[in-house]
Amino acid sequence: VLEGMKGLRRGQLRISVASTANHFTTRLLADFSRQYPDVAISLDVTNRETLLKQLANNETDVVIMGEPPSDMDLEAEAFMENPLVAIAAPEHPLVGETSIPLARLAKERFVLREQGSGTRGAIARFFEQHGQTLRTGMEMSSNEAIKHAVEAGLGLGIVSLHTLELELEAERIAVLKADDFPIMRNWYMVHRRGKRNTPVTQAFHDYVLAEAARHVRLPRTHSGAASA
Ligand code: PGA
Numbered sequence: 001v002l003e004g005m006k007g008l009r010r011g012q013l014r015i016s017v018a019s020t021a022n023h024f025t026t027r028l029l030a031d032f033s034r035q036y037p038d039v040a041i042s043l044d045v046t047n048r049e050t051l052l053k054q055l056a057n058n059e060t061d062v063v064i065m066g067e068p069p070s071d072m073d074l075e076a077e078a079f080m081e082n083p084l085v086a087i088a089a090p091e092h093p094l095v096g097e098t099s100i101p102l103a104r105l106a107k108e109r110f111v112l113r114e115q116g117s118g119t120r121g122a123i124a125r126f127f128e129q130h131g132q133t134l135r136t137g138m139e140m141s142s143n144e145a146i147k148h149a150v151e152a153g154l155g156l157g158i159v160s161l162h163t164l165e166l167e168l169e170a171e172r173i174a175v176l177k178a179d180d181f182p183i184m185r186n187w188y189m190v191h192r193r194g195k196r197n198t199p200v201t202q203a204f205h206d207y208v209l210a211e212a213a214r215h216v217r218l219p220r221t222h223s224g225a226a227s228a
Pocket of ligand 1: 021066084118
């Protein structure tokens with residue numbers, strides 16, 4: 001990995017990430033910037049819809065998002081799994097049950113991300129594919145807000161396991177053992193086609209592909225493996 005870095009000194013890197021990816025991106029950036037101290041990095045944390053606009057307007061060098069759109073001229077590489085899990089307050093009656101059918105979950109109210117969130121879109125598609133109606137309770141524009149709302153008993157949530165490290169450790173939130181979960185997605189690194197040609201952008205691209213798995217650990221759920 002250290003090969004090829006010698007010639008690379010200064011430069012600028014504009015990174016935009018889905019808010020859900022922020023949980024691990026900052027960890028990756030800390031390590032990357034130790035290796036490339038003279039690269040000026042700017043990080044924008046926003047939702048999928050805004051990321052797509054930034055790509056279209058050429059306002060960013062690298063995007064980390066849940067799913068590249070098929071109708072834009074992009075280069076995209078999957079580099080890590082992104083499991084979405086169903087969560088509840090620890091005292092919720094469904095906690096402790098096993099093999100909860102989706103039809104049972106669908107009777108509950110969900111606290112969901114805003115329209116335009118990639119997570120929200122994936123959840124909506126999942127319910128639709130399984131012939132279930134998603135009952136929307138409150139909408140919130142950040143994963144942090146959703147976790148607080150779920151903890152306070154305002155409803156169930158479905159969030160990326162990447163966002164749950166602290167809450168699971170502190171046992172403030174429980175992951176439900178629901179059928180068909182996790183909703184398995186991937187994280188992608190995305191560039192406009194032909195935009196990977198600056199050495200700095202290429203270095204970051206190579207760095208993420210090589211190092212993400214080593215630096216990013218999914219938290220374990222109480223039931224054991226993340227994808228159980
Ligand atoms: P978001 O990110 O829900 O914060 O938009 C995830 C994604 O891009 O799918």
